[in-house]
Amino acid sequence: MKTTKLILFLFVVLNIPVFGQYTPKNKKKQFYGNQRLHKPLYRWVTGDYLRHGIQLSFGPTYTFTKMGAEEHEYKINSSVPGNDTLLRFSREAKSRIGIFAEIGMVHITKKPKKWLHYYDWGIGFKVFGGRELSETRVYDERDTLIGNLNGEGKFYNGYLYGRFSAHSVYQFNPHFFLDNALGVNLDYALMVGNMAYDGYHVPVDEKFQGDILGQLHYSLGLGIKPRVDKGFYFVPSIELPVLGIHEWNGGTPAIHWFSSQYYPAMLRLKFVWLFRKDPNRCPPVETNEKDRERAREYKNR
Known part of the structure; x- marks a missing residue:
């Protein structure tokens, strides 16, 4: 009885499919559906x-910020006893709208890939901005309010950039x-924004981003082809940075300005014109493996 159970157990175990084992794919539904539907660029467009x-x-561009104001305290010690001052201040970052423009090229993969269908690159100029309210x-040392001061800082930075994306x-x-x-995108600040406040603010934890930005970004869009x-x-799409590479600030993709962080976003409208084939160009001749082998042997003589 034990032997019968052992044989049955081994039969079941040896016939369990192993993860990653090759299984023949249906030609009509490889990967994630009908290939004629899911490979539009290399087949239909071209x-x-x-x-x-x-x-x-x-x-347009836009900078997202943290919601609400942040509260802080800062004590100023006086050399005269009894004259210490306490500052209670709040800071709130605000978004600003900018603009960008780019020109580049698109390259559709020669052979169909499971995940990569085309890649593109471009060179352009973009403007990001933000505001900080303070x-x-x-208060005196008796915690009595003796004054109230307000200030505002605002900026626009203009970047010359290069971008490469896989789609x-x-x-x-x-x-x-x-x-x-x-x-990935690499940006260089040609236009550096204002670093001064209009009014009063407590310059604690201020940080101004360097001239060079390097980021990984992700975009999601809807492709529209009017005529097949x-x-x-x-392709209208939204593009967001997901990782800041340079300058390194713990990986955050935010732009640091004044005492706040601004997360850039781009609402992209991309137009693509593929080059038309030369009608006088002869189509490539199909060859088999034996023909290719003969060609290699002839080339190596």
């Missing part, structure tokens, strides 16, 4: 067009697809 083209992007209440596409139908992208037989499509 009919009479090349896999490369020009992209033009532009749109309210300071002054994964999920097709809904011939005219619409979901566009995910992960990329044309090499034009456009």
